Amino acid sequence: ITMDNELINIQTNEQGKQRVSARDLHKQLEIKTRFSAWINQYTxxxxxxxxxxxxxQTTPIKNGNGRVQYLDDYSISVDMAKHISMMTKTERGNQIRDYFIQxxxxxxxxxLMMARSLQYANNKLIGYESKIAELTPKAELHDKFIATGEAIGVREASVEMGIKQNELVDVLLNHKYIYRQQGRNGKLQPYKKYVPKLFTLKSGGVGENGIEYTPRMRITPYGREYFYKKFVDPEQTELDMEA
Incomplete structure (x- = not known):
């Protein structure tokens, strides 16, 4: 609040409470006692x-040798300032007390109550807008993968994620989501605990030569979203995607 005859600067904190500098009050009350001794009477x-x-360290001052020192201060409520002013029992104290009452x-x-209510409502709206903006990447990320509605192979999944196929394979192998059968060139297979949430297995069968072939691994939409968030773009809005 600013007034033409403002005696003491009154600040409003984030909680909407009015606060006063104890040093400012000490000065305006024209107290001769040293500030630290004076304020200790009331704490x-x-x-x-x-x-x-x-x-x-709120009030920098320059001393005689040019060095900057800082003075301790207290942020006090208007009620406390009003009581201290009254307890001073001086004409100046009464003036300050009347000022606080005004x-x-x-x-x-x-x-002013209406203005504060409108400000509070506006701040809440800004907060909601910020939250919506924060959640937008999550929604877009969800749509990107879930909208397809089907499990796809590693090659297609790597294209969808925007990374190289070998990079996707390496990260899944290194973090033990999948393994290779029969050595270096064996088929990729998921560990059972991640099926069917992150992976599905397309049924195996018997080839033309009569040899049974291994079920082919597919990555589910949820799995692709999970891996994208975990490995490709970890800066995305946090998702509750524990496998």
């Missing part, structure tokens, strides 16, 4: 974290 009378909070009346006026 036991009020609740730390609610009525007052220490603010270290500020409180203005702060609690219907106009």
């Amino acid at each position: 036991d009378m009020f609740v730390e974290g609610n009525d007052f909070m220490a603010e270290v 500020i409180e009346k203005q702060w609690n006026s219907p106009e």
Whole structure:
């Protein structure tokens, strides 16, 4: 709140509470006692974290040799400032107390209460918009893979993910989602615990030569989304995709 006859600067914190600098109050009350000794008289009378909070190194000053020092301060509630002003028992203290009372009346006026309500609603709306923006990559990522609705081979999956086939195979092998049968050139097969969630197996059969062939591995839409999020683009919005 800014007034033409403003005596003490009053700040509003993120919680919507009005706060005052204890050093500012000390100065305006024209107290002769050293600040640290003066404020210590009141810290036991009020609740730390609610009525007052220490603010270290808030006011830079230059001393005689040109070095910059910092003075400790306290952020105090208007109620605490009002009580301290009254306890000072001076004409100046009464003036400051009356000033705080005037500020409180203005702060609690219907106009300002409405303004604060609108500001709160606006902040909530901004928060919702931010959350929607945050979730958009998740929705797009979901659509990218789930919309296909079918399990596909490693080659097709690598194209869909935008990476090389050998890179996809290597990462799945290294993280033990799949293994090779019969050595280096054997067919890729998933570990059973990941079937059918991440992989499916297309039924095997008997070839023209009468030799039974191994079921072919396919990666499910969920599996592709999972691997894309885990290995290709980990900066995407966090997904609940524990395998």
